[in-house]
Amino acid sequence: MKKILLFSLSIFILTATYTESWSLGHNHEEVNVYSYRQPYLIEPMLERFTEETGIKVNVLFAGKGLVDKMVQEGENSPADVLLTVDIGRLSSAVNSGVSQSFQSGIVESNIPPQYRDPDGHWVGLTARARVVYASIDRVPENEITYEELAGPKWKGRVCIRSGQNAYNLALFSSLIAHHGEIETINWLRGLKANLARTPQGNDRAQVKGIYSGECDVSIGNTYYMAKMRTNDKEPEQKEWAASAKIIMP
Structure with missing residues (x-):
């Protein structure tokens, strides 16, 4: 099964992490994002990412079912990143086996450890009460x-x-x-x-x-x-x- 990267609530992290030479997919000129976040919330950030890096972002938006979709797609899944919400959904994605661990100095220096998965499978970028x-x-x-x-x-x-x-x-x-x-x-x-x-x-x-x-x-x-x-x-x-x-x- 293809392994992806998980983020919660925000996509700002893509600029830092992608330019830090992560291998996010089969085409280094594009990154494919599966997102539970509504388009109007993240499109301005994705556009800024493309402006700063020249990397095109392809996004599939859905209200539910993206993890199941990736499980079914297996190694053929085009997804590089899953953008989701809530710790429960992050845990569910990890438990389904679709994620991979990663290391990033930029992430570690900017995101406190309590907002990062100890095994490096996901990063939480914003919080709500x-x-x-x-x-x-x-x-x-x-x-x-x-x-x-x-x-x-x-x-x-x-x-x-x-x-x-x-x-x-x-x-x-x-x-x-x-x-x-x-x-x-x-x-x-x-x-x-x-x-x-x-x-x-x-x-x-x-x-x-x-x-x-x-x-x-x-x-x-x-x-x-x-x-x-x-x-x-x-x-x-x-x-x-x-x-x-x-x-x-």
């Missing part, structure tokens, strides 16, 4: 930890999306890393007991739940609040966002 959304009117607290959300104080006041979602799986995994499996299982049971409704929807739907009064707190990624506050196409989301605040756990 999974935070607590809280009602401005009904939650006076400005400090709430993840752990507190499992306490009796929040009985019937919590909204959350499916626990099978990659964002939540990454959060739960981090709690296991910090507290161990037993304590995390107990926390999950407490959180479940505090739910105001069955897990549903996406992160924005949790803010809508706060706006409607179904719940007082929820968990979500920071950037969704910014998207809602500036959403002219769906202005009702501005009202949802105005009802909630972000609390860093």
Whole structure:
């Protein structure tokens, strides 16, 4: 099976790493990228990369299934780089056997070790926070930890999306890393007991739940609040966002 390089969330690294003489594919004048990131987010960076290096970037964008596609393509896969999001998806790609390890002085001098795979299979380039959304009117607290959300104080006041979602799986995994499996299982049971409704929807739907009064707190990624506050196409989301605040756990 052909082995590729993995990156998370940003493609800036291509300029540094490719010009550091990595062998990324069969044609050194082109690099083929499979990307889960939306085109409008990364195309300006890819264009700048081409301007600075003269190397053409061919990109296949998809919302899902790229790792499966590479597994099926095997040695014939044209992919040189997989651009993905979330530590869970990175781990899944590595476990599928499509990646290769690499070494780069530029990467090591610019990316802290906690954002690099110890075995050199991937590099994380940007980070996002999974935070607590809280009602401005009904939650006076400005400090709430993840752990507190499992306490009796929040009985019937919590909204959350499916626990099978990659964002939540990454959060739960981090709690296991910090507290161990037993304590995390107990926390999950407490959180479940505090739910105001069955897990549903996406992160924005949790803010809508706060706006409607179904719940007082929820968990979500920071950037969704910014998207809602500036959403002219769906202005009702501005009202949802105005009802909630972000609390860093």
